[in-house]
Amino acid sequence: MKSIHLQIRFLVPLMVTLTVAALLALPLLDRMTLRWFSRDLSARGAMVAKTLSLAISDIEPNAKLDRLRGLLERGVLDERLVGIALCSATNQQILSTKGFPGSLTCKEAREIALLQNPRLELSSGAVHIGDFPVNPQQADSDRLVLLHDLSLPDRRSIDTRRYMIIFITVLGLAVAGITMIVAQLSWRGWVSGMRAILRGEGLVRPLLQTGGNSTGADSAPPELQPLEVEIRQHLRELEDNLYREHGPLTPWDPERLRGLLRTQLRGDQVIVVSNREPYIHLKGKEGIQVSRPASGLVTAVEPVMRACSGTWIAHGSGSADRETVDEHDRVAVPPDTKDYVLRRIWLSEEEEQGYYQGFANEGLWPLCHVAHVRPVFRESDWAQYRAVNQRFADAVVAEARSDDPIVLVQDYHFALLPAMVREKLPKATIITFWHIPWPNPESFGICPWRRELLQGMLGSTILGFHTRFHCKNFTETVDRYLEARIEHEHSTISYQGEPTLVQSYPISIAWPTDEERLRWPAPSEARRAVIERLKLPEDASIAVGVDRFDYTKGILERLHAVERLLEKYPQWQGRFVLVQVAAPTRNALEEYREFQDRIHRVTDRINQRFGTDTYQPVRLLAEHHDHAALMELYRAADMCVVTSLHDGMNLVCKEFVAARDDEQGVLILSRFAGAARELPEALVINPYHVEETTDALHRAATMPPQEQRERMASLRMTVREFNVYRWAGRMLADAGQWRLRERITRRVQRRAREGSEAMNA
Numbered sequence: 001m002k003s004i005h006l007q008i009r010f011l012v013p014l015m016v017t018l019t020v021a022a023l024l025a026l027p028l029l030d031r032m033t034l035r036w037f038s039r040d041l042s043a044r045g046a047m048v049a050k051t052l053s054l055a056i057s058d059i060e061p062n063a064k065l066d067r068l069r070g071l072l073e074r075g076v077l078d079e080r081l082v083g084i085a086l087c088s089a090t091n092q093q094i095l096s097t098k099g100f101p102g103s104l105t106c107k108e109a110r111e112i113a114l115l116q117n118p119r120l121e122l123s124s125g126a127v128h129i130g131d132f133p134v135n136p137q138q139a140d141s142d143r144l145v146l147l148h149d150l151s152l153p154d155r156r157s158i159d160t161r162r163y164m165i166i167f168i169t170v171l172g173l174a175v176a177g178i179t180m181i182v183a184q185l186s187w188r189g190w191v192s193g194m195r196a197i198l199r200g201e202g203l204v205r206p207l208l209q210t211g212g213n214s215t216g217a218d219s220a221p222p223e224l225q226p227l228e229v230e231i232r233q234h235l236r237e238l239e240d241n242l243y244r245e246h247g248p249l250t251p252w253d254p255e256r257l258r259g260l261l262r263t264q265l266r267g268d269q270v271i272v273v274s275n276r277e278p279y280i281h282l283k284g285k286e287g288i289q290v291s292r293p294a295s296g297l298v299t300a301v302e303p304v305m306r307a308c309s310g311t312w313i314a315h316g317s318g319s320a321d322r323e324t325v326d327e328h329d330r331v332a333v334p335p336d337t338k339d340y341v342l343r344r345i346w347l348s349e350e351e352e353q354g355y356y357q358g359f360a361n362e363g364l365w366p367l368c369h370v371a372h373v374r375p376v377f378r379e380s381d382w383a384q385y386r387a388v389n390q391r392f393a394d395a396v397v398a399e400a401r402s403d404d405p406i407v408l409v410q411d412y413h414f415a416l417l418p419a420m421v422r423e424k425l426p427k428a429t430i431i432t433f434w435h436i437p438w439p440n441p442e443s444f445g446i447c448p449w450r451r452e453l454l455q456g457m458l459g460s461t462i463l464g465f466h467t468r469f470h471c472k473n474f475t476e477t478v479d480r481y482l483e484a485r486i487e488h489e490h491s492t493i494s495y496q497g498e499p500t501l502v503q504s505y506p507i508s509i510a511w512p513t514d515e516e517r518l519r520w521p522a523p524s525e526a527r528r529a530v531i532e533r534l535k536l537p538e539d540a541s542i543a544v545g546v547d548r549f550d551y552t553k554g555i556l557e558r559l560h561a562v563e564r565l566l567e568k569y570p571q572w573q574g575r576f577v578l579v580q581v582a583a584p585t586r587n588a589l590e591e592y593r594e595f596q597d598r599i600h601r602v603t604d605r606i607n608q609r610f611g612t613d614t615y616q617p618v619r620l621l622a623e624h625h626d627h628a629a630l631m632e633l634y635r636a637a638d639m640c641v642v643t644s645l646h647d648g649m650n651l652v653c654k655e656f657v658a659a660r661d662d663e664q665g666v667l668i669l670s671r672f673a674g675a676a677r678e679l680p681e682a683l684v685i686n687p688y689h690v691e692e693t694t695d696a697l698h699r700a701a702t703m704p705p706q707e708q709r710e711r712m713a714s715l716r717m718t719v720r721e722f723n724v725y726r727w728a729g730r731m732l733a734d735a736g737q738w739r740l741r742e743r744i745t746r747r748v749q750r751r752a753r754e755g756s757e758a759m760n761a
């Protein structure tokens with residue numbers, strides 16, 4: 001429609017121009033055709049006159065007049081000749097034929113004949129006058145005056161004009177038609193070319209199709225290519241600026257997540273199950289205090305629960321937990337806003353020992369991390385693991401307000417729970433997220449209860465891992481140990497007829513709000529505070545490490561790299577400091593106690609070797625820090641060091657990036673952390689390679705501010721966009737679609753059943 005309007009707008013001026021041109025051209029054409037005819041008549045007249053002159057010279061002088069009249073009368077028998085007169089050299093008319101007007105004298109005729117257009121209008125019509133000497137060699141020869149009828153040329157001229165008008169009209173229409181077609185084709189080409197450029201296809205499609213080796217076959221037309229390059233550059237710059245200033249165009253935030261819960265899940269109940277509770281009540285000197293545990297899982301799931309106001313079921317492990325719940329073991333949290341309900345489950349010492357310390361942390365944790373600590377599998381731990389999973393599953397069923405709640409099962413503590421809940425609530429949508437890596441089938445195969453664990457997990461509707469690599473490992477493990485139908489195309493595994501979607505959902509953090517950022521100290525203030533508190537050198541290059549005190553986090557390898565840095569680059573002695581925050585964790589396990597002791601010993605050794613009275617290269621802060629203290633450290637640091645030997649994702653690196661709104665600071669990141677796949681602008685290292693990590697520390701400490709800014713700006717863009725609301729939102733959106741399909745299938749089946757019952761009746 002739009003293009004038709006455009007063409008009409010184009011055609012009307014074209015037609016007007018052609019008409020004006022035709023109107024201007026016709027008088028000219030008239031003059032031209034008449035001149036042609038006049039010339040033609042003059043030539044014809046000359047010929048007739050010549051013929052008559054020859055005949056006149058043959059006539060006897062005596063018989064002259066009569067013979068001459070007869071001769072001339074025969075001449076005018078030609079329909080085009082109106083009349084002929086014979087004039088003397090002195091312009092006396094000797095004789096004339098009948099049609100010759102009596103009023104026309106020889107003199108007048110001669111004068112007119114000399115004009116360019118020798119035309120005379122008579123009452124009987126227009127005539128052309130020709131004047132020719134009878135004997136051209138004789139100066140005073142008699143003359144013949146020939147009058148030709150001009151009505152015929154006039155008729156011809158009118159005909160010519162008519163044909164010309166028809167010709168110009170047809171030509172005009174043909175030109176307009178061709179122009180229209182050409183314009184239409186080029187307009188479409190332009191429009192589609194421009195659209196393709198704006199969509200980015202002109203450049204991107206060929207790259208995708210040829211694996212970066214563009215042949216230009218699918219690119220924009222050649223005439224558009226320079227324009228394409230320019231537009232793409234401008235768009236990219238605009239997009240970059242927009243992204244830097246405002247973030248992604250449709251960012252995931254609590255509001256969008258709530259919107260999704262309201263629309264796609266229509267306010268369905270959300271129940272979270274995890275071992276660790278998001279708020280622990282502890283008895284302190286000043287009464288009951290609330291603490292948030294150092295846990296990546298809690299960091300990630302808590303903002304989701306704040307957004308959807310559901311129920312969180314977790315192990316009540318705090319010394320004052322029992323005193324703060326109601327008679328149903330529930331307490332509203334967070335303490336200030338009370339956004340959702342925390343339902344606590346109490347575990348006996350044996351249960352905790354077998355299910356948590358034993359099977360989960362001594363068995364599954366090292367099994368999945370493959371971090372060179374041998375997993376231990378005890379029959380008694382397995383029994384407790386099963387029993388506790390059942391207790392939590394029963395709690396889910398008890399908390400469910402409908403037969404189809406959405407249950408978010410967190411982590412390796414509850415591998416059996418999905419199938420247990422499915423048994424009681426077959427219509428529930430169970431989303432299980434595995435926060436740690438999934439090993440290859442051979443490694444997983446050493447678990448004596450591998451089949452039971454897989455069967456339990458396949459009770460889930462959706463099973464999420466951080467990376468596609470972990471999804472692939474899981475699918476291969478199922479393929480190895482269970483009879484299941486695997487559909488790689490749809491990422492589903494059907495076990496005993498029940499499908500499970502296996503998908504990667506990279507976890508993240510909540511991007512800090514403006515109010516939160518206002519509370520942060522300026523980076524220079526943070527640095528001053530940290531230097532003063534920890535008594536660091538004024539010109540210290542500060543590296544920060546924040547971890548649970550766990551052997552998978554590569555703290556030992558980090559210390560080795562610091563030691564090597566001070567050997568290899570002695571200029572850092574007295575200046576380089578690693579501030580290592582390590583929250584005590586799983587202290588009941590010998591493996592952990594030994595590991596923590598070892599870290600202390602290595603720290604002491606390095607400090608003795610390179611330290612002085614006023615300088616210690618490693619500051620080990622083996623305690624839990626609150627959020628504000630961590631933010632201060634992140635903002636004070638010149639670099640953040642993440643050297644995990646294996647990590648599902650790792651949230652510390654994302655927290656560091658989020659904290660650096662000054663776009664300064666360098667991230668050193670282990671390639672064995674899931675986050676390395678999302679954050680390539682970090683200095684990505686192999687933590688087992690001490691030399692490589694050492695060089696990365698040196699490079700980070702000497703990196704120019706501009707390079708830091710470039711890298712950090714890009715990292716921030718990624719973390720901001722791929723935030724925890726997106727993680728939850730994508731899982732819940734998939735769950736929403738699944739539930740919709742289920743509802744439709746159930747409706748269709750019910751109608752089919754009702755139909756067949758009606759037929760039978």
Ligand code: ADQ
Nearest residue numbers: 294295296299435547548583624625647648649650651652
């Ligand atoms: P974790 O192994 O706990 O998480 P991580 O992702 O790094 O590891 O999260 C640790 C969290 O605890 C961070 O939010 C950090 O700030 C906090 N923390 C660490 N030390 C602390 C301290 N001393 N004081 C206070 N807070 C501290 C598991 C997987 C990860 C995965 C997460 C989320 O092992 O790979 O990223 O779950 O899925």
